[in-house]
Amino acid sequence: MTFPLRAGLAAALSLLAAPALAHAVLAVTQANPNRTYRGVVQIGHGCDGRATTGITVTIPEGVIAAKPMPKPGWQLATVKGAYARPYPSYHGTVAEGVKEITWSGASLPDDQYDEFVFQARITDAFAPGATVYFPVRQDCDGAVANWREVPAAGQSAGDLKSPAPGVRVVAAAATPAAAPAPAPASVKAGDLTITGPWIRATPGGAKVAGGYLQVTNTGTEPDRLVSAAIPLAARGEIHQMAMDKGVAKMAPVEAGLVIKPGETVVLKPGGYHLMFMDLKGPVKAGDTLEGSLTFARAGTVPVRFAVGAIGAAGPDAGGGHHHH
Structure with missing residues (x-):
């Protein structure tokens, strides 16, 4: 095996190993339809020991009015685009909005933890019981962990190598006119x-x-x-x-x-x-x-x-x- 090939293989293996060591999760794992959801992306590791230099969150179809929270020391960029269909909002209907949020330009060492925050509204395109997935790309020094896999029917996130963080949609509390529901355990x-x-x-x-x-x-x-x-x-x-x-x-x-x-x-x-x-x-x-x-x-x-x-x-x- 020639040296360049061996080096290339080592680099490829390090990329494959990265997701096992890194992980991107959402702190708040439940949301109500048509309410503001506060997404907190938690980054607990770098990629294979390397520092995290960028986080990109993809806003899925059916989630509107996404806004990132600025983060001191990090540069913020958003990509806007058209929605697949118009959605009702508090100010009429909206047909476009933020589809991607990126924090970059700083370095989070592998042995440190941090959070990247955004807010958005999960529309009634998702029924209670559904899971909304927010793919997260984690850029590191010369490596990438792409948390974008979504479970197929019958699969769980645990079956996937690079699961996208998910939020379960739960029905909003009953209106006062309805009989009061028992307090949850x-x-x-x-x-x-x-x-x-x-x-x-x-x-x-x-x-x-x-x-x-x-x-x-x-x-x-x-x-x-x-x-x-x-x-x-x-x-x-x-x-x-x-x-x-x-x-x-x-x-x-x-x-x-x-x-x-x-x-x-x-x-x-x-x-x-x-x-x-x-x-x-x-x-x-x-x-x-x-x-x-x-x-x-x-x-x-x-x-x-x-x-x-x-x-x-x-x-x-x-x-x-x-x-x-």
Whole structure:
């Protein structure tokens, strides 16, 4: 074998090996149709040990109004084009938009992690249950990892060498006219799993309500719970109940509650909890309240709070103290 051929073969093998070592994934893996989706492309490795020098995200047909987030130190470029058909938007119909986003001109070492962010709207071209794939090309020093393979029927992403990151489309929450759906047992957001969110019912005239849940971080990076929201409250904070010389004292957790990798943090009566302030009306036992939790990395996550009885220790509305 001649030397140039051997060198060429080594280069080809290094390109083949690249996808096994690199990986491009989307942090937020669920989206509602006709809502803004925040795409966070996570790059955890370079290509075969080489630094990442460019990331290109392809916006698939049926996804409109794509906008990239600028990234300090990186140059931003977009490719615009016509959609296959016009789509309804908030401002009439749109027939063209961004089809490709590229960040380039900087270097992300193989041993460092970073995120590349865009937003877009997934139209009703995708029914709930469908998966939308965003092909990602990762350019490195002299190598490329092209994450563009889409599973065929009966295949899973695990069967593919270079799977495109995917987002599952889920139906938006039911309208208030419909019967309230039971609060889901858990909600996933990136590496976080949020389980059993609930709120204590309040007596008439009360201005604050306590909220509880647990969060598990299955990822490798810490995250922070920084705030919470329900329509009935002006704001939602994270508080801590602690004993000080035998007296229970409550204090806000100013910087947010850290959820370390591999850790489950439980917010419960008597410990860490959510505090919903300046209520506009009573929180009624048995109701289900739409709300959200905001994390430093995972972003704002929609959740449903079950409402337990006044003084309840858990979300079951049958528990706690009843006032007749």
